[in-house]
Amino acid sequence: MKEEDRAILEQNFQAKIDNDIRIEPNDWMPDAYRETLIRQISQHAHSEIVGMLPEGNWITRAPNLRRKAVLLAKVQDEAGHGLYLYSATETLGADREDTIDDLHSGKAKYSSIFNYPTLSWADMGAIGWLVDGAAIMNQVPLCRCSYGPYARAMVRVCKEESFHQRQGFEIMMTLAKGSPEQKAMAQDALNRFWWPALMMFGPNDAESKHTAQSMKWKIKRHTNDELRQQFVDVTVPQAELIGLTVPDPDLKFNEQTGHYEYGEINWDEFWQVVKGNGPCNKERVDARRKAKEDGLWVREAATAYAAKKKLRKQAS
Numbered sequence: 001m002k003e004e005d006r007a008i009l010e011q012n013f014q015a016k017i018d019n020d021i022r023i024e025p026n027d028w029m030p031d032a033y034r035e036t037l038i039r040q041i042s043q044h045a046h047s048e049i050v051g052m053l054p055e056g057n058w059i060t061r062a063p064n065l066r067r068k069a070v071l072l073a074k075v076q077d078e079a080g081h082g083l084y085l086y087s088a089t090e091t092l093g094a095d096r097e098d099t100i101d102d103l104h105s106g107k108a109k110y111s112s113i114f115n116y117p118t119l120s121w122a123d124m125g126a127i128g129w130l131v132d133g134a135a136i137m138n139q140v141p142l143c144r145c146s147y148g149p150y151a152r153a154m155v156r157v158c159k160e161e162s163f164h165q166r167q168g169f170e171i172m173m174t175l176a177k178g179s180p181e182q183k184a185m186a187q188d189a190l191n192r193f194w195w196p197a198l199m200m201f202g203p204n205d206a207e208s209k210h211t212a213q214s215m216k217w218k219i220k221r222h223t224n225d226e227l228r229q230q231f232v233d234v235t236v237p238q239a240e241l242i243g244l245t246v247p248d249p250d251l252k253f254n255e256q257t258g259h260y261e262y263g264e265i266n267w268d269e270f271w272q273v274v275k276g277n278g279p280c281n282k283e284r285v286d287a288r289r290k291a292k293e294d295g296l297w298v299r300e301a302a303t304a305y306a307a308k309k310k311l312r313k314q315a316s
């Protein structure tokens with residue numbers, strides 16, 4: 001393609017974005033836009049699938065039938081989110097198997113938060129409240145993402161995340177007004193998940209290599225720090241309401257700005273976890289690899305069945 005033709009295509013593409021016209025799979029798009037979306041959406045899909053593991057770990061130990069049914073439904077929702085998102089990457093020409101192989105080889109990232117262990121039942125509350133709460137903060141603006149299939153997938157995902165956040169908060173609220181041991185369990189879960197939840201939003205704006213371009217393309221509508229601040233502002237009063245203490249001695253409300261100021265995030269810890277050196281990285285990826293290996297017979301049987309059906313159809 002000639003240089004000037006490409007320049008016109010790029011101009012028209014950016015003009016559509018500037019006018020909030022959605023980009024659809026068959027529309028022309030710059031290679032870098034396609035690659036950014038495949039990177040972000042596939043990593044998002046992996047996060048949903050890996051995110052099933054820390055909570056799946058507690059399904060058999062839920063304290064009663066209601067809690068078990070709710071947790072089971074939530075974990076199944078995450079599988080659904082992963083599947084919509086893998087489908088969205090396919091609309092961009094990505095091969096689902098390749099993206100999954102990238103997760104298993106350690107090439108693709110997934111959210112840092114899922115590399116922390118779930119040590120008590122209260123962690124189910126903390127994950128729903130904080131992790132799904134952070135996910136909603138990040139994903140509601142993605143419903144207005146410039147790429148149509150991703151934006152539309154996010155609408156349903158956000159509705160379900162909203163139920164997840166409420167179920168988590170309800171677990172925390174119940175524990176916080178329970179026995180002293182239950183309240184201590186809730187506080188311990190908050191202590192362990194607070195900082196990793198803040199890290200979910202990604203590096204500081206100054207360190208975020210993709211934000212500027214992704215904002216120009218309206219893939220991202222807010223920066224990492226803007227969303228993190230919104231999350232802190234919404235969540236701190238919720239902790240206060242149920243009598244729990246946010247584990248940040250530097251946390252204070254600034255009357256002038258109307259925002260909470262919070263302490264320094266441990267960025268060394270964040271990058272270590274992102275690089276694969278978190279407490280559970282190896283366990284999580286091994287579990288996904290094993291699931292694929294264990295499912296081989298199902299895929300083989302399905303392929304054989306489909307081939308046999310085709311032969312029968314041809315013969316009749």
Ligand code: BYC
Nearest residue numbers: 044047048051109110111112135199200202208209210211
């Ligand atoms: N963990 O330039 P930046 C869920 C990477 S699922 C690991 O700011 P970007 C749920 C980043 O990928 C929640 N890596 O990047 C599921 C980049 O590396 P690469 C998942 C991270 O893309 C089950 C590098 O750091 N949500 O909610 O502009 C149960 C530089 O970062 C992280 C999504 O995926 C991290 N926390 O912004 C319960 C939402 N942060 O790719 C709940 C969609 C950054 O260059 N994704 N990195 O190798 C996004 O909104 C954006 O991709 C991010 C990062 C805000 C995450």
